[in-house]
Every structure is written in structure tokens, then in C-alpha cells.
Amino acid sequence: MENLPENIKPGRESILEPLLRMSDEDFRSLRDFINRYCGIYFDVQAKFLLERRLTQQLRHHRIRNFRDYYFFLKYDPRREEELNTLAEILTTNETYFFREDYQLKALTEEILPEIAETKKPEILLPSEKCLRIWSAGCSSGEEAYTLAILTHDHPLLKKWTVEIFASDISNQVLTLARKGVYRESAFRVTQDVYRRRYFEPAEDGFRVRDEIRRLVTFGHLNLLDEERIKMLKPQDIIMCRNVIIYFDRESRRRVIKSFFERLRPGGFLLLGHSESLMNLSTDFILRHFKNDMVYQKPGPGAPPGGAK
Numbered sequence: 001m002e003n004l005p006e007n008i009k010p011g012r013e014s015i016l017e018p019l020l021r022m023s024d025e026d027f028r029s030l031r032d033f034i035n036r037y038c039g040i041y042f043d044v045q046a047k048f049l050l051e052r053r054l055t056q057q058l059r060h061h062r063i064r065n066f067r068d069y070y071f072f073l074k075y076d077p078r079r080e081e082e083l084n085t086l087a088e089i090l091t092t093n094e095t096y097f098f099r100e101d102y103q104l105k106a107l108t109e110e111i112l113p114e115i116a117e118t119k120k121p122e123i124l125l126p127s128e129k130c131l132r133i134w135s136a137g138c139s140s141g142e143e144a145y146t147l148a149i150l151t152h153d154h155p156l157l158k159k160w161t162v163e164i165f166a167s168d169i170s171n172q173v174l175t176l177a178r179k180g181v182y183r184e185s186a187f188r189v190t191q192d193v194y195r196r197r198y199f200e201p202a203e204d205g206f207r208v209r210d211e212i213r214r215l216v217t218f219g220h221l222n223l224l225d226e227e228r229i230k231m232l233k234p235q236d237i238i239m240c241r242n243v244i245i246y247f248d249r250e251s252r253r254r255v256i257k258s259f260f261e262r263l264r265p266g267g268f269l270l271l272g273h274s275e276s277l278m279n280l281s282t283d284f285i286l287r288h289f290k291n292d293m294v295y296q297k298p299g300p301g302a303p304p305g306g307a308k
Contacts, residue, residue, distance in 0.1 A: 020055045022047060026066040030054070033073060037083055038169055039224050039244070039251035040090060053089050057082070087169045097142045097182075097190045100241065103270060106291035107237075108150050111268055115236055116156040118266055118301035130161040134235045134262065136223060137243035138166035141177025141216070142186055145208050147239065148215040149198050165232065167221035177218050180208035223255045234264040241272035249280070256281045265299020 022030070030050060031042045042050055054069065061082075063069045073079055073086075098104060115131065131151065135144040144166035151162045168174050183205040187195060199206040221228060223243070238259050244252045259269055260283050269284060271277075277284055277295060284295040285302050296302045 019051050020058055020065065022051045022054075022066045026070060029070050030066060030073075033070065034086065034090070035248060035251065037224070038087060038090075038222055039247035039255065041246070041248035041251070057085070057089070084171055088172045095139045095142045096186045096188050097146050098194075099143065099146070099189070100273060101189065103241075103273075103292045103294075104146070104150065106289045106294060107147075107270070108154060109291065110289045111237065111294065112151070112154055113156055114301055115266075115268075116160075119236075129159060130163060131157060131237075132233055132235045133162070133164045133237045133239065134232065135164060135166040136221075136238060136240035136259070138168050138173075138177060138218070139170075140173045140182075141166060141180065141208075141218065142182070143239065143241070144177065144216045144218070145180070145212055148212045149194055152212060152215065162215050163233075164216045165235075166216055166218045167223075168218075169220070169222050171220055174218050174220060180213055181205050182208075223258070224251060226254070226258055229258045229262060232262050235262050235267055236264060237268045237270065238263060239270045241270065242275070243272070245272065245275055252280050260284065260297060263297040265297060266301040267297050267299070269295040269297070271295070 024047075027044075027047045027050065035041050054066065058064075058066070058069050061069075061072065063072060073082060076082070112131075119129075133147055133151070135147060138144045144164055147164055148162070151157055151164075166177065168177075181202045181204050182199075187206070195206070198209050198212050200209055201207075223229070223240075240255075240259065244255055247255065256269075256277060260281065263269065268287075271294075277286075283297070285298055287294050287296050287303075298304075
């Protein structure tokens with residue numbers, strides 16, 4: 001279906017129970033409310049998917065219709081808990097280690113050396129020898145742990161402190177990420193050398209070793225929550241891949257603005273291969289590296305006057 005978010009998929013609702021019907025007015029009210037909450041936008045063609053996914057919640061709370069459910073989300077004391085549940089229901093999180101290898105090559109071979117050169121350890125105080133990376137929309141943790149492995153192995157960062165903050169709106173996937181145990185499908189492109197060195201057998205699969213786990217802090221965060229995002233320390237790199245493509249344009253602008261403000265001058269923004277800042281922001285410089293194109297905040301190390 002045109003404009004249908006790919007991460008919004010049919011659920012496991014029972015075919016024995018008829019769906020509750022949603023009026024066009026209720027659809028618009030709920031769609032706009034969900035959009036304001038987490039940025040996901042449902043085209044009118046996705047109305048039936050909202051019916052399917054939300055019907056189970058109405059029955060769970062014994063709510064008779066979608067209009068009452070809308071008011072439940074707005075005013076009920078349990079609204080925060082329910083909104084967290086909606087985040088689980090309306091998104092699907094599928095990823096794996098070392099995804100988008102060409103971008104990771106740009107990171108290790110070009111971006112990290114540039115950061116190390118710009119922030120030369122010999123002219124910094126020990127407390128300033130820190131690389132901060134934010135994995136925004138981290139899902140079940142594979143991306144964050146990939147970043148931890150690559151920075152842990154990087155020869156230019158041996159004397160640096162690495163802090164990786166990984167956030168997601170879904171508490172369910174964050175629980176999996178903190179556990180750090182993965183099945184075979186998560187390793188579909190992982191080199192054997194990394195698998196042997198940084199993972200150990202576990203009852204349900206393979207567990208990330210502690211030396212990598214301690215580099216990552218996981219936290220619940222809505223990317224539209226500007227006030228909480230302002231509390232983050234300045235970041236050297238923000239990686240947010242295949243997340244904002246499911247947002248409407250205004251939500252994308254808000255998120256990109258927050259990213260720009262949280263990056264230190266000269267910091268880098270890495271998006272998914274199908275995402276760009278076209279018609280969203282002119283604040284960033286587009287860098288043409290050998291392995292990939294990435295966005296950079298103007299500042300030390302960034303080329304003057306635009307793209308390079």
C-alpha cells in the first residue's frame with residue numbers, strides 16, 4: 001500500500017472475534033494523537049490496521065468504542081502505561097549486527113580518525129578524552145553493541161573513554177537489549193572473528209561479553225521529547241537509522257533539530273540508506289566520504305562553506 005509504514009504490520013488478533021469499527025472522525029483523532037506522541041503517521045489507507053491493533057486494547061480495558069478509548073488515552077490516570085503499550089503494539093523491531101556495512105566502514109576508516117585528529121588526546125585533559133555516541137531508536141541493541149565492538153577495537157581510541165547511549169521508545173526491546181542475548185539470525189553478516197571474541201554461548205543463544213556491554217547504557221526515550229533530549233550530553237556521533245522514515249514531515253523536522261542541538265560542533269549524524277535531510281534541514285553539511293555520505297554539524301574538522 002502506498003505510504004503505509006513498513007514497520008506497521010498486522011498483529012495476532014483472533015479471527016474469531018469481530019473487529020470494532022472506527023469512524024473516520026475517531027481515526028483522525030487517534031491518528032493525530034499517536035502522531036503527536038511518537039511521530040508515527042498513519043495514512044488513511046492504514047485505518048484498518050489501527051482498528052486491528054487497537055481493538056485488542058479496547059477489549060482489554062473493556063472500553064466500548066474508539067471515541068472512549070481516545071479520551072482514555074488523554075485523561076485516564078493509566079494513560080502513560082497505555083501509551084508505552086501502544087509503542088510496543090504499533091512498531092516492529094527487526095535488526096542484526098553490523099548492518100549497512102558500507103556506513104560502518106565510513107565510521108571506522110574515516111569518521112573516527114577525523115574525530116580523533118580533531119580532539120587530539122595530547123592537548124586534552126584526561127577527563128576530556130571521551131567519545132560519545134547516541135544510538136537513537138536502538139531496537140533490541142544490535143546496533144549499539146556493534147558500535148561498542150568497533151570503537152573498542154579501534155587503534156586510535158585505545159586511551160579514550162567511550163560512552164554509548166542507546167535509546168528506544170519500546171520498553172520491550174530495551175529489556176532484550178539489556179539482556180544482551182541473541183539468536184543465530186542476528187549474526188547473519190557478523191565476521192567470525194568478532195563472534196568468537198565478543199560473544200559467549202548462553203542458554204538462549206549467544207551473549208555479549210561484559211567488556212562490550214559496559215560501554216553501552218540503554219534508556220527509554222521518545223524522540224519527540226525535546227526536554228528530555230536536552231538533558232543528554234553533547235554527542236560526537238548520532239546514529240538514527242530507519243526510524244524517521246515512519247514519521248510525518250513536521251515530526252522529522254523536530255527530531256532532526258534535536259539531533260543538531262545535541263551534536264557537538266563538528267559532530268556527525270548517520271541516517272539510514274533511504275533517509276535524507278532534503279526539505280528538513282539546511283543546518284548540516286553533507287560529507288561525501290569514500291564509503292558513504294553522512295551529515296556533519298559545522299564546526300572544528302568540518303569543511304567550510306558546505307558539502308565536501
